[in-house]
Amino acid sequence: MNLPGTRPRRSALLTAGALAGSLLLLTACSSSGGGGSDSPDGGKTTLTVGDFGTFGYKEAGLFDAYMAAHPDITIKEDTTTAEADYWTALQTHLSAGGGLDDVQALEVGRIALATSDALSGDFADLGKAPGVDKSAYLPWKWQQATTADGRTIGLGTDVGPMAICYRQDLFQAAGLPSDPAAVSALWAGDWSKYVAVGAEFQAKAPKGTYFMDTATGLFNAVVSSAGTQYYQGGKLAYKDSPSVKSGWELAMRADAAGLSQGLKEFDTPWQTAFARSSFATTVCPSWQQANIQKFSGPANSGKWNIAQAPAAGNWGGSFLAVPASGKHTAAAEALVAWLTAPEQQAKVFQAVGNIPSNQGAYALPAVTGFKNPYIGPDAATGQIFSAAAKAIQPAEIGPHSGDLQNDFSNGILLVEQNHKSAADAWSTTVQQIDSSVQ
Amino acid sequence: MASSTGPSRRQTWRTRLYRWDSKGSPYAFVAPFFLVFAAFGLFPLLYTGWLSLHQVSLYNVRSSRWIGLRNYTDLFTGPPSRFFWNALRNTITLGALSTVPQLLIALGLAHLLNYRLRGRAFLRTALLAPYATSVAAATLVFALIFSPEGGMANWLLGLAGFGPVDWEAGRWTSQFAIALIVTWRWTGYNALIYLAAMQAVPGELYEAAAIDGANRWRQFWHVTVPALRPTILFTVVVSTIGATQLFGEPFLFGGQSGHQGGAANQYETLGVLMYDQGFRNSMLGRASAIAWTMFALLLLLGLVNTLIARQLRRAR
Numbered sequence A: 001m002n003l004p005g006t007r008p009r010r011s012a013l014l015t016a017g018a019l020a021g022s023l024l025l026l027t028a029c030s031s032s033g034g035g036g037s038d039s040p041d042g043g044k045t046t047l048t049v050g051d052f053g054t055f056g057y058k059e060a061g062l063f064d065a066y067m068a069a070h071p072d073i074t075i076k077e078d079t080t081t082a083e084a085d086y087w088t089a090l091q092t093h094l095s096a097g098g099g100l101d102d103v104q105a106l107e108v109g110r111i112a113l114a115t116s117d118a119l120s121g122d123f124a125d126l127g128k129a130p131g132v133d134k135s136a137y138l139p140w141k142w143q144q145a146t147t148a149d150g151r152t153i154g155l156g157t158d159v160g161p162m163a164i165c166y167r168q169d170l171f172q173a174a175g176l177p178s179d180p181a182a183v184s185a186l187w188a189g190d191w192s193k194y195v196a197v198g199a200e201f202q203a204k205a206p207k208g209t210y211f212m213d214t215a216t217g218l219f220n221a222v223v224s225s226a227g228t229q230y231y232q233g234g235k236l237a238y239k240d241s242p243s244v245k246s247g248w249e250l251a252m253r254a255d256a257a258g259l260s261q262g263l264k265e266f267d268t269p270w271q272t273a274f275a276r277s278s279f280a281t282t283v284c285p286s287w288q289q290a291n292i293q294k295f296s297g298p299a300n301s302g303k304w305n306i307a308q309a310p311a312a313g314n315w316g317g318s319f320l321a322v323p324a325s326g327k328h329t330a331a332a333e334a335l336v337a338w339l340t341a342p343e344q345q346a347k348v349f350q351a352v353g354n355i356p357s358n359q360g361a362y363a364l365p366a367v368t369g370f371k372n373p374y375i376g377p378d379a380a381t382g383q384i385f386s387a388a389a390k391a392i393q394p395a396e397i398g399p400h401s402g403d404l405q406n407d408f409s410n411g412i413l414l415v416e417q418n419h420k421s422a423a424d425a426w427s428t429t430v431q432q433i434d435s436s437v438q
Numbered sequence B: 001m002a003s004s005t006g007p008s009r010r011q012t013w014r015t016r017l018y019r020w021d022s023k024g025s026p027y028a029f030v031a032p033f034f035l036v037f038a039a040f041g042l043f044p045l046l047y048t049g050w051l052s053l054h055q056v057s058l059y060n061v062r063s064s065r066w067i068g069l070r071n072y073t074d075l076f077t078g079p080p081s082r083f084f085w086n087a088l089r090n091t092i093t094l095g096a097l098s099t100v101p102q103l104l105i106a107l108g109l110a111h112l113l114n115y116r117l118r119g120r121a122f123l124r125t126a127l128l129a130p131y132a133t134s135v136a137a138a139t140l141v142f143a144l145i146f147s148p149e150g151g152m153a154n155w156l157l158g159l160a161g162f163g164p165v166d167w168e169a170g171r172w173t174s175q176f177a178i179a180l181i182v183t184w185r186w187t188g189y190n191a192l193i194y195l196a197a198m199q200a201v202p203g204e205l206y207e208a209a210a211i212d213g214a215n216r217w218r219q220f221w222h223v224t225v226p227a228l229r230p231t232i233l234f235t236v237v238v239s240t241i242g243a244t245q246l247f248g249e250p251f252l253f254g255g256q257s258g259h260q261g262g263a264a265n266q267y268e269t270l271g272v273l274m275y276d277q278g279f280r281n282s283m284l285g286r287a288s289a290i291a292w293t294m295f296a297l298l299l300l301l302g303l304v305n306t307l308i309a310r311q312l313r314r315a316r
Helices: A006-031 A062-069 A083-096 A108-114 A139-144 A168-173 A180-186 A191-204 A215-224 A242-256 A268-275 A288-296 A329-339 A342-352 A359-363 A381-391 A401-416 A422-436 B009-051 B070-077 B081-113 B120-127 B135-145 B152-159 B171-199 B203-211 B216-227 B229-244 B248-253 B270-280 B284-315
Strands: A045-052 A073-080 A103-107 A155-167 A210-212 A279-285 A304-308 A314-321 B054-057 B060-066
Touching (some): A045 A083, A045 A329, A062 A073, A062 A329, A062 A342, A073 A083, A073 A329, A083 A103, A083 B270, A103 A108, A103 A329, A108 A139, A108 A401, A139 A155, A155 A168, A155 A288, A155 A329, A155 A342, A168 A191, A180 A304, A191 A210, A191 A215, A191 A242, A210 A215, A215 A242, A215 A279, A215 A314, A215 A401, A242 A401, A242 A422, A268 A288, A279 A314, A288 A304, A304 A381, A342 A359, A359 A381, A401 A422, B009 B054, B009 B284, B054 B070, B070 B081, B081 B120, B081 B216, B081 B229, B081 B270, B120 B171, B135 B152, B135 B171, B171 B216, B171 B248, B216 B229, B229 B284, B248 B270, B270 B284
Parallel strands (some): A045 A073, A045 A103, A210 A279
Antiparallel strands (some): A103 A314, A155 A279, A155 A304
């Protein structure tokens, strides 16, 4: 059946088919890059919420409540554990203009970049969204998410007022007072007193225990409670910043005195150290309560307690923003306004301990009367945190504030883990900053 | 064209179609590869080269600024040069630490498996198991083994009477641990390649050698190794390329905050540095410059390899 004339024609067809196939393959690849965030299943709108760590909406049942009240809306949470990974992905998506969620969370260390000229155009102005009451938010929190030309691109979720969480049993073993009020008084007003208490603890501490998990937490706390941090007048000024200097010196002093276990925060050994009860205190922004409970486990229930930090400071806290390119920006704005309203923030606080940025919530009994059954059931946790939140000094945050915090944490680890000298570690940190800020 | 003298127009058309087909079809059949290569290989390469001449942020690729060769001069002599040279040195030491033992062990394993052994088929299949394991899974297990908090490595050292080692903090200890992961994953793969080549060595050579009184070690050294020379060269090239691009193992070894290859960059390779600059510091231009430097390095290695291969051929 192989007639001379049929073969060429058939394979010419094949040839054309192969070419067409490869072209199809290429176009298929290029067209699949768009953001497929919503699927109209039965007239319903699906809103996706991108966040990191623990925002507490699921834990507080807020998504379910919203969906029950708005039957036409389905909410999907798209969550990443590590903020750094989340931010990397978000930048890539913003740059490519696809793959974005309808709502995207922004961490405070990134907010200066997000509000800069380069990025602010990518987000909707939430200051004008219906149901948003500017005066309800902490003024400095509102200001952080507002651009130079007055557009507010993010609504504050939580803030990170700091306390000190401490192990009551270890304090008792070392002969220190263990009642929250007495412990707060030990170091009230000055971070160097905290280090002095550490020396006292270490002298009589049970074998194998340290006063603090890592000196990076101390450094960060000192910087975070100062009015001048890494930036001044829109420029990097960390070398002359008094808080950076004193934070670094205190961290070095704590390490030299052997007060710190030298763990890398959030890393696996840090997590296991909670369960092994090997350190007595950790700097405790409100969101840290969830970590302490999770990693210490039920066996250590009731052993942790909470005291005021030497000075009020803010570590962390986030915003919810709506990418302007989304398909359902109006629905997303309404969701964001609702999620950041006082009642909802109070519920999140009760569920996971994130302190509201909405001042209206501080008066709610859910916050003022809150006590953490796991950490110091008798401590006035809600009042400690809301007092700290109100006492926080507004500080200038720059585009690289978050990166610098990481670089300095790493620099202190060089001393704690790699046994470099303080001078060596400082110069490496400066080099790292010089090379990563363009 | 001589076809115009053909008997009829129809036949001419057919002949032409046939010619066109026999000449064109091969191109059409290889076209998908080259089109895909152009889209996912060549274009990114050229685009990366273009980016490497700009100051450009990850979050705003649209507004890039032309800076000529500054990314390269920065890399070699500017602020990030310390990290670049450090990463280059780590890439070389890590590459040597993992490639050399890996290939030697593979050669030995292949030689043993070439004998008639009980359960030979099973052992040969088992060789591939580490290769089939994902980098993430393997690295996770090794990170646990080398963990300072209750890791198996320190437990074994303790049994032998040595103090605990903080594996991740030291330059050599961390690189040793990472090299072990790489060696573990790739030894079996290389052993199978060697084994395949060994089976092509004619048996008469061994018989002749045995008659001459050569023991097994001498047979291996004087018959097997010379016959395997091209295969060994191939695996050296492939492993060297792999070592130059080493990324997954050192990146994941650092744990949850594992970027920059350790607090003191003690195991940061060029691949990790590139990721760090591009995706952590948002400096796409500089990351692209690192990518091109790695590319140039590989070309250089390829050249060296060609020269060695030519020498070897001449020596034979």
